Amino acid sequence: MGDVLVPPEITAELTQILSNLVLGDSAIRTRQVLRSASxxxxxxxxxxxxxxxxxxxxxxxxxTPELYLLAIAQFATSANTKLMRSFSLILHHRLLFRPPSxxxxxxxxxxxxxxxxxxxxxLLHSLLHEPAPVVCHKTVDTVTDLSNCPMKRGRxxxxxx
Numbered sequence: 001m002g003d004v005l006v007p008p009e010i011t012a013e014l015t016q017i018l019s020n021l022v023l024g025d026s027a028i029r030t031r032q033v034l035r036s037a038s039x040x041x042x043x044x045x046x047x048x049x050x051x052x053x054x055x056x057x058x059x060x061x062x063x064t065p066e067l068y069l070l071a072i073a074q075f076a077t078s079a080n081t082k083l084m085r086s087f088s089l090i091l092h093h094r095l096l097f098r099p100p101s102x103x104x105x106x107x108x109x110x111x112x113x114x115x116x117x118x119x120x121x122x123l124l125h126s127l128l129h130e131p132a133p134v135v136c137h138k139t140v141d142t143v144t145d146l147s148n149c150p151m152k153r154g155r156x157x158x159x160x161x
Contacts, residue, residue: 006070011071014068014071014075018084020052020056021054065107065110066110069092069095069115070119073088076135076138076139076142077126082134085126085132086132086138090138093138096119096146097145108150127140127143
């Protein structure tokens with residue numbers, strides 16, 4: 001699915017951010033296991049990396065939400081590993097409809113109609129062509145939310161009907 005034009009520098013930056021998030025997530029799980037066994041008592045440098053990566057994602061989404069959501073969706077179909085494709089879908093799923101805050105709208109509500117149509121096309125492509133069952137399950141979760149939430153807003157996803 002190469003028809004989405006996300007600049008290469010955005011793709012490279014997103015690859016680094018997502019890698020840091022995946023590494024940080026793994027480090028937190030490892031630290032929880034070790035802490036429960038009383039082997040580790042001090043904070044890890046990877047936790048700082050995770051916070052930094054989360055902040056980077058939030059900063060990018062504030063600046064150019066459409067571009068980064070499209071990049072994350074595109075990454076979900078083009079990443080080399082099942083882990084990165086799955087993680088991209090989980091992140092996309094969580095970010096797109098995360099609850100608003102006083103300073104932030106739901107990201108979906110900030111997207112233009114063409115951006116939504118592109119997201120739908122990317123996710124349908126993933127649903128139809130993803131060979132790994134674990135990634136396909138994540139795609140189903142994301143497609144479900146991308147169809148249910150807009151339906152509540154009066155915007156059905158006609159391709160799924």
